[in-house]
Amino acid sequence: MFVETYRQENSGSIMAGGDARPIPYPKISQExxxxxxxxxxxxxxxxxxxxxxxxxxxxxxxxxGIPYALTEEVQKATELxxxxxxxxxxxxxxxxxxxxxxxGERYLIARWGMEKLLxxxxxxKAVPLILAWKYATGxxxxxxxxxxxxxxxxxxxx
Numbered sequence: 001m002f003v004e005t006y007r008q009e010n011s012g013s014i015m016a017g018g019d020a021r022p023i024p025y026p027k028i029s030q031e032x033x034x035x036x037x038x039x040x041x042x043x044x045x046x047x048x049x050x051x052x053x054x055x056x057x058x059x060x061x062x063x064x065g066i067p068y069a070l071t072e073e074v075q076k077a078t079e080l081x082x083x084x085x086x087x088x089x090x091x092x093x094x095x096x097x098x099x100x101x102x103x104g105e106r107y108l109i110a111r112w113g114m115e116k117l118l119x120x121x122x123x124x125k126a127v128p129l130i131l132a133w134k135y136a137t138g139x140x141x142x143x144x145x146x147x148x149x150x151x152x153x154x155x156x157x158x
Contacts, residue, residue, distance in 0.1 A: 003069045003112040023080055025100060025107040032120075033106055036087065039123050040097060045086035052078030066098065070110045074098050077109045084109065 007024045028036065045064040047055065055063075055078075057071035064086055066074055078084050081100035088096035095113035099106050111117055 001067050001069070001112060001114060002117050003067055003110065004117060005070065005073050005110045006108045007073065023100075023102070023107060025077070025080075025109050028099070028106040028108055032124075035120075035124050035127050036097065036099075038127050040087040040089055040095070042088055042090055043085050044088050044096070046083055047074075047078060047085075048083045049078055049081065052084070065096065067112050070098070070112060073110055081107070 006026055008026065009024060045066075047064070052075065055075070057068065057075065060066045060071040060074055061068055065088075066086065074084060077098070077100050081102045083101050085099045085101060086096050087099060088094060095111065095115075095117055097111045098109040100109050101107075
């Protein structure tokens, strides 16, 4: 199993509130978040701060599919954020990410997968292909493709 954590010991981002503490995870920009949600469209876990206090490492592993190597990291992260989400592909074992959410901002906590993880830059380059595939295979895209083929066939006849 491949795991990556994104904890930064010298983070400059500060949490809002009375006891301000640095958030040790990188913030995800809106543009990057769009890429992540196209690549990993399913939110499979939504763990809020209150329920996280009662969750044990075994539950994080068995209920949410978080590897044991990351359960402690995710538990620590739940203390910093309003909630922690796990995003993945439709196939549960495909390269999920754990994301912390605080005041509408998202922070990357960790990634994991069975195979070597794709670099984020590679994922960003693949987004146009993902969008094209969704368009071509979705209901509107499939209909547009059929209509387009009809017009093409019509044009070939005349």
